[in-house]
Amino acid sequence: MELNQEQLEQFRENGFLLIRGFYDAKKCDAIRDIAKVHLKYAIEPIETEYEYIRIDKEEYKQSIRRLRQVYDRDILFKNWMRDSDIKPILEQVLDEEPVLVTAHHNSIMTKLPKTSTNTEWHRDKRYWHYDSDNLVSVWLALGDEDKDNGVLEFIPKSHKMDLGEESFDEKSFFRADYECNKELVDTTVSFNLSKGDIVLFHAQLLHRADENITSEAKISFVYTVKGKSVNAIKGTRSAEFKEIEL
Secondary structure: OOOOHHHHHHHHOEEEEEEEOOOOOOHHHHHHHHHHHHHHHHOOEEEEEEHHOOOOHHHHHHHEEEEOOOOOOHHHHHHHHHHOOOOOHHHHOOOOOOEEOOOOOOEEEEOOOOOOOHHHHEEEHHHHEOOOEEEEEEEOOOEEEEOOOOOOOOOOHHHHHHOOOOHHHHOOOOOOEEEEEEHHHHEEEEEOOOOEEEEEEEEEOOOOEOEEEEEOOEEEEEEEEEEEEEEEEOHHHHHHOEEEOO
């Protein structure tokens, strides 16, 4: 499969692209079933809600936000991240050979009912260290995702914007309450996702998600690729983990 010219232009212009029904539903179910086991037994490495928001409540310390380093957890996870059907698409959006990054994302993301929190506006690249911005993330919906359980929201074209330091807080979150940012926030878009849908989004694109107010866990899969010419900065976390040529 390859993107048509319209899809490619949409990605380049907006910084994200939705592709419906890309991955087989039965494979999504198998990934989700394994993920549930790892969540049930809190198999490390994990990140909790407490680690993300630093609010000292027991419910946040027990609530898993994501399973880290999933490439080496199970063959089904690895198979998805090395899926041959998506490689031509990644080559198109990166405009060069894709290389899988395991230092960032490489995660099963979850929003558990009642104990999840909002994901604030941010650019992933804020805490990544590379000599170029040519990185793209692949988000796979393993079930239905909507406003109630914390679907992704994006600010179109923000991957191309030169936003000053005053637009971000001390943790590098985009300040939605800052008057100069409100016009951008008003352009927010999101899509309800179904099992097997994927969203590609640029590392500099502003995105966020609400907490999960439903009674069921939302479980998703996200990984990141870079262009082959992009280099991790030595001495940073980005350079500490292996990279895999696809």
